[in-house]
């Protein structure tokens with residue numbers, strides 16, 4: 001298990017003050033976004049939202065290790081990772097508000113977020129193999145997934161292909177302990193998620209997912225290894241503090257959880273305390289970032305509302321070039337005038 005904060009004085013880390021400030025800033029920005037997204041959902045602005053509260057260190061640390069040309073292959077839960085990668089908050093809000101075309105033209109390679117569990121692992125291997133066919137060693141692929149995704153057939157096929165074809169892919173599994181209401185120990189009898197890598201002849205490694213510096217170092221090392229045709233499975237141990245989505249009530253299935261304190265600890269409070277104790281930031285740092293982010297998100301929400309051109313019919317019109325008869329019938333039923 002790789003850890004930095006718990007085991008090293010700040011002077012002994014490989015990060016300078018500015019880098020650590022940037023990482024904390026991205027974590028706070030992500031949490032502020034997450035809180036605002038939940039409240040937007042609560043007032044009916046969007047139909048559902050999957051909060052990532054508690055997973056900020058894991059996701060921001062992972063994204064921090066990416067180079068400009070690297071691919072991120074995200075899911076519905078990895079919004080902190082996407083924000084840290086430069087995806088504008090408005091893209092995520094537009095996706096959640098149901099816009100079929102939500103991607104803006106941001107420069108870094110980010111795949112559309114996957115909602116079907118584990119399908120993105122196959123896409124990631126395809127991207128990695130294409131990078132190899134193009135003979136380009138400029139890019140690697142970081143593929144996000146949850147612990148529940150490791151029980152899907154797609155995950156096994158993806159790791160098998162990655163191992164056989166030496167795809168430059170890092171599978172970044174955020175073990176947040178829950179797959180909706182199913183706890184990790186009911187998910188698999190494997191001793192760890194990382195152990196699953198053994199079956200495919202690739203490296204599996206574990207990291208303290210509430211330590212952003214440890215995650216960034218681990219993912220950077222894994223990406224460098226992937227670039228030499230050695231795919232890696234990283235298991236990032238973290239905790240989902242909130243519900244699975246805004247439609248879920250975790251009080252129905254979880255009481256006190258028998259996990260070590262570092263695992264359920266709040267990653268922002270932990271990192272903020274570490275940086276304050278070591279004089280890397282001053283009081284007020286977090287408040288300032290929260291304030292700026294709130295303003296940015298409010299302005300993104302205003303812009304979305306003011307420029308909204310989408311209509312409910314778009315749900316039917318943006319998937320098929322030629323609408324199949326059954327969907328045509330439904331469209332006529334809902335929108336008889338056209």
Ligand SMILES: Cc1ncc(C[n+]2csc(CCOP(=O)(O)OP(=O)(O)O)c2C)c(N)n1
Nearest residue numbers: 077115116117146147148149176178179180
């Ligand atoms: C193929 C497929 N089966 C079932 C679902 C319903 N589903 C949505 S989220 C989820 C649990 C996923 O858990 P995990 O992979 O641990 O990710 P987390 O949500 O905890 O981030 C399930 C079963 C789905 N989206 N896709």
